[in-house]
Amino acid sequence: MQAAGENKKLLNHAEKKKISLYSVGVNFVLSLIKIVGGVVSGSAALTADGVHSLSDLAASLSVYVGIVISNKKSKLFPQGLYKVENLVALVSAFAIFFAGYEIAKDVLFEASKPIKNLPIAVGVIGLTVLITFLYSRWEKRKAEELNSPSLLADAEHIKADFYTALVVLVGVFGQYFGYPIVEKIAVVVVVYFIFHSGFEILKEAIKVLLDASLDHESIEKIREILEREPKVKKVLAVTGRNAGSFKFVQLDLDLDTDSLKEAHELAHDIEDRIKAEMPFVEKVVVHYQ
Ligand SMILES: [Zn+2]
Incomplete structure (x- = not known):
């Protein structure tokens, strides 16, 4: 009974590690295609979203590191380092807030630039919509199976990135057809989603770190x-x-x-x-x- 439980824990840990590494890969691909697509097509909103994915890449890397560390028990930490996972979630929340602030600043206070290549912008956004939709659904199911707060936070975040991509698409069309205000509104919505997901992660992390009661x-x-x-x-x-x-x-x-x-x-x-x-x-x- 006891041994079987220990075994399952190790398996779960290996699984969490693997999934968090997939997230690093997904965010790497997303930042790469968004930034390249944004620069080539001349879309400010898409480039901004690429910068946002870059900060997601940093956050997902820290989740991976957190999961690796949380399994370690030592003389110095005899109760285990389980809370490292929540601590990492806290840090990624601040990375998310920072990305939101950067995007808002760039796009709202700078003159809008025309879209040079619509098919590239639309193609890249279509691809990111597909990736984020499928991956967030899969990761959420896995996170629930494994009861992992950091993976669940990551899945929620990637779901928000899915909506963000849809909004960026609307912004790109608006800008292309001569309504730059649509692009600015799109960016405000993007920033709202970013702050919202950051706040949810922050709330959950603080609750656990301060030893809120069991549910x-x-x-x-x-x-x-x-x-x-x-x-x-x-x-x-x-x-x-x-x-x-x-x-x-x-x-x-x-x-x-x-x-x-x-x-x-x-x-x-x-x-x-x-x-x-x-x-x-x-x-x-x-x-x-
Ligand atoms: Zn994101």
């Missing part, structure tokens, strides 16, 4: 498991916190036994049962009286 649903599920155990006379408290992809649970129980040995065994049984029924529970500490 209501998990606590209810634990109570339900405890109620099925006849030796538990009373559940005094169920508390817990998240760290990275994992949950740490603490229980205060009134047990129906006078034997210290029996109480100790019961505490172990309860921990095993909770771990068996709930995914991603790393540790259950039981206090009993």
